[in-house]
Amino acid sequence: MAKTKRAALYLRVSTDGQSVENQRLALQAVAAQRGWSVVAGYDDNGISGAQGRDRRPGLDALLRPVAASMWRWSGPWTGWAARWRI
Secondary structure, eight states, X not given: OOOOOEEXXXXXXXXXXXXXXXXXXXXXXXXXXXXXXEEEEEEEETOOTTSOGGGOHHXXXXXXXXXXXXXXXXXXXXXXXXXXXX
16 A cells, blocks of 8 residues: 655745635645645745745745755645655
């Protein structure tokens, strides 16, 4: 039997007046449809996508394990998602 793939979600909106909740719901639905288990979520609320990683703590927290080869990108939908290599 195959292991359940584990997914981490990255969610971001540019202004404080917006919410990442619709992104969260959409990505959770994709994960459920594919049989993935969402094990982590990272978000940057009110931070422009033009900002560097040093000003986006949620993105930095997601990418640190990527640099250590713990995550493998599975592609963006309405936000970014990654999955464990194991």
